[in-house]
Amino acid sequence: NKNGYDYEKCKETADWLLAQTTLRPLVAVVCGSGLGGLGDSLKDAVAFNYQDIPNFPQSTVHGHAGRLVFGKLKGRPCVCMQGRFHLYEGYPIQKITAPMRIFKLLGVKTVILTNAAGGLNEKYKVGDVMIIKDHINMPGFAGCNPLMGPNDERFGTRFPCMSDAYDRELRQLARHVGDELGFGDFMHEGVYCVLGGPSFETIAECRMLRRLGADAVGMSTVHEAIVARHCGLRVFALSLITNQAVMDYDSEEKANHQEVLQTGKVRSEQLASLVSTMVMSMKHDSGDMLDGMCGQ
Numbered sequence: 001n002k003n004g005y006d007y008e009k010c011k012e013t014a015d016w017l018l019a020q021t022t023l024r025p026l027v028a029v030v031c032g033s034g035l036g037g038l039g040d041s042l043k044d045a046v047a048f049n050y051q052d053i054p055n056f057p058q059s060t061v062h063g064h065a066g067r068l069v070f071g072k073l074k075g076r077p078c079v080c081m082q083g084r085f086h087l088y089e090g091y092p093i094q095k096i097t098a099p100m101r102i103f104k105l106l107g108v109k110t111v112i113l114t115n116a117a118g119g120l121n122e123k124y125k126v127g128d129v130m131i132i133k134d135h136i137n138m139p140g141f142a143g144c145n146p147l148m149g150p151n152d153e154r155f156g157t158r159f160p161c162m163s164d165a166y167d168r169e170l171r172q173l174a175r176h177v178g179d180e181l182g183f184g185d186f187m188h189e190g191v192y193c194v195l196g197g198p199s200f201e202t203i204a205e206c207r208m209l210r211r212l213g214a215d216a217v218g219m220s221t222v223h224e225a226i227v228a229r230h231c232g233l234r235v236f237a238l239s240l241i242t243n244q245a246v247m248d249y250d251s252e253e254k255a256n257h258q259e260v261l262q263t264g265k266v267r268s269e270q271l272a273s274l275v276s277t278m279v280m281s282m283k284h285d286s287g288d289m290l291d292g293m294c295g296q
């Protein structure tokens with residue numbers, strides 16, 4: 001592949017990581033803007049800075065630390081990206097999503113993608129959590145899809161299905177866990193729309209996206225979900241509504257990254273308990289997650 005993120009490159013990175021730690025995670029978590037706290041809740045953690053990992057891109061956005069953390073969530077081995085990559089950082093789209101293929105080669109079965117997003121649905125409030133049930137891939141409409149280029153069948157099929165991208169069982173589990181933890185009042189399920197960024201949306205754009213059926217808007221996650229599904233990973237994704245999209249010409253509101261990071265802090269602990277409780281309750285076909293260790 002022209003972008004240098006072919007099977008061999010991903011394998012080289014995965015093998016390097018497997019040689020550094022005995023943990024064999026079945027779950028990977030990607031932390032959205034300001035949501036890196038999730039990664040700090042891992043126990044017995046071993047962390048790698050992205051710059052030390054062969055072939056790994058670097059984080060350039062404030063609120064994305066740039067660390068890959070292996071550790072345990074409620075006793076279950078996990079790997080967590082504290083910092084993701086976005087199209088607007090200037091990386092080729094294949095590079096942004098390479099970690100999904102690396103996770104697959106590490107033996108991961110399920111990825112949990114989190115993000116900060118602007119709320120388009122008028123019922124959503126700042127601080128609400130939206131379980132993603134579907135997406136609108138706006139850059140995809142314009143020929144920008146992470147699976148463009150030669151298809152490597154070792155990862156997956158040329159034309160992957162996306163109507164089941166966001167695992168129904170995991171969404172059910174999230175609703176159940178959310179209710180148990182008393183988060184019912186601020187949890188929703190909805191459609192996430194990705195744009196290229198980095199400029200935030202205009203009022204006309206927000207109005208258009210709402211009419212098209214989007215409940216929240218952001219600049220990430222969808223590319224990762226597509227590549228994860230392509231290589232057979234189960235996907236669960238959620239958005240923290242960090243700000244309300246501006247829909248009204250009389251509004252004094254202005255979208256800004258500071259507000260995005262600030263809202264992340266407010267919900268950080270609750271999101272960590274939602275994710276860790278979900279991880280604890282997840283079942284995987286091949287072997288018990290408690291057996292996800294080697295060499296001990």
Ligand SMILES: O=P(O)(O)O[C@H]1O[C@H](CO)[C@@H](O)[C@H]1O
Nearest residue numbers: 032033115116219220257260
């Ligand atoms: O999607 P995450 O990585 O959470 O980040 C979101 O926050 C940033 C804007 O404040 C954008 O990068 C947007 O995509």
